[in-house]
Amino acid sequence: MQRIIFLLFLLTLFSCKKQENLVIKENKDTVEYESTNWQEGFGLTHSIDLDSVWGKPVRYYISNKNLDSKALKFYLGNYRPKDEPETARLLNLITTDNDSLRPFYRWILDKTILIQDGALGEYTGVPARKYAEKFPKEFFEYMDFDQSGEKYLSWYNSIAYSGFYDFEYYKDKDGIKGNLVKTMNSNCRNCDETIKKRILKFADDCFSHEKTTSK
Template identity: 75%
Template sequence: MQRIISLIFVIFLFSCKKQETIVIKENKDPIEYESTNWQQDFGLTHSIDLDSVWGKPMRYYISNKNCDPIAKDFYLGVYRPKNEPKTARLLNLVTSENDSLRPFYRWILNKTILIQDGALGEYTGVPARKYAEKFPKEFFEYMDFDKSGKKYSDWYNSIAYSGFYDFENSNDTNKIKESLIKTMTKNCKNCNIDYQKRIVKFADDCFSNENSTK
């Protein structure tokens, strides 16, 4: 009888050990992502206390209960944007009404613009344009932070490439440009003449490539 009890106990331990191994493996899978080489130019340490976005540590965004899980995965290197609807949903977060998380979502869009290829470039233009339209003052403040002007160039080129696909007649550039100016002006509360001039210039820049080919 004692031998039977001992045998059952050994089987039980083996079963627990096997189950534990599976759990550990399952818990490791989300962490052992394919590679973070695609983030090599992001300047990340993947320490949520050392990395920061717009003056706040990454912990501020990651620990927010409303932070989108895909956005967290992007930062961790678990999810790399690619040609799929999931990427569109991730990048569209940039127009979130959540003021606390929007800088983080904007950072994601900006980094995606930096790594985009032909296929991925199809996804960045519309959210970049919609962000500029919805938050024009915030957009220009973000652009001004980069004194080199590269970020501004990257964004308007991205918009020029794929930012107007959602218009019914994407070939009517004059009407689209007018719509862009009108929408940004409407959402630019208490804007002075300087902002109005910048909006017009931004719209011109978004179509500058087309003008150069005419």
């Protein structure tokens, strides 16, 4: 009798293990996430194959071994940017030289600009400015993707608000404006006159009190 009970126990245990392995196998390509309200308006399904960033499925980015772990948590909804150094570190990843991951970090900054309040707004301006300075052609290409001009408006407003906090003399508007133009021009290889004019306008917009939506 005891042997029969023992055999039944082993069969039950084996059956549970088999089911557990089956579940893991079936879900191997899924990602668990914590649903949060702060991502409302991001247009996410949290399916790594349905959600896309700059023409590539999210799977492309999260399967990259070099992706920052906090960036993944941002996508999953497990990390909301806030008034802390870790947010500054995450947003500054936008200037990485890794062409494969930069669009994903840019997406994170763009969404952070979308949800920013007064305190969080102090963290978006510097990385937005540094990205425009380092990759001017790429910056304008990204801005042009939004035909409404709303993205351009929100980005230069962020720069106007906090984009110069890393300068000791951040109130020296003329000096900083000149430095912005000079840096963007120096990083804009083979730029034509159209791009150079756009750089000048962008610099003017970043220092203007008038808010416009045209590019």
